[in-house]
Amino acid sequence: MKKIKISPSILSADFSQLGNEIQRLEKGGADLIHIDVMDGHFVPNLTIGPPIIKKLRNHTKLPFDVHLMISPVHKYIKDFAEAGADIITIHPEATKDLNNSIKHIREFNKKVGVSLNPDTNINIINDHLKQIDLVLIMSVYPGFGGQKFIPDVLNKIKELTSIKKDNNYKFDIEVDGGINFSNYKSVIEAGANILVSGTTIFKENQGDVKKNIKILKTI
């Protein structure tokens, strides 16, 4: 039976209480903490950077699943690695040399993730699949929480799952954006093993994160 991991996005958390919110997620059964970093340039929104991640680091033992929606991204990898990121996920469009950026993340002994936007094809990362730990499939256009899931992405997840199986690759398939109680099962069936969710986890069932995380883990 495939183990499903939940990586709640703190973009939907109470930003005035981030330390407590992260502890609430840990107690609520989260497996990772998804931290959405936005620079107002790669995406039309601005969130948090290394200093805040550094402050949050001691609030939990859970891995920090850091999603860098910033460009250029290469020169900031060091800062996020030193701030306490465990997984550093970058967008191929945000670096001049994806291979070099992957190697740079490895230099800090961090897990490497590469993220594909809804209209970015898998083939642009084909040559890198054996050297990365995670593919983050975006099921919304990045920049904001609370957007609607794009169902066409299910075919991309299925395509990636068969490439992974055919080549015996080991990367995790994480899906991010608009995941809710009516679509999460189809995302898992398509091959995802990590689900990112912000709005559903923080807003459903009067914000009972423990209950919402449990539902998303139930297949």
Ligand code: DX5
């Ligand atoms: C969007 C972020 C997602 C988003 C998920 O750019 O990468 O992680 O916060 O939030 P929901 O689950 O609300 O779509």
Ligand code: ZN
């Ligand atoms: Zn994200």
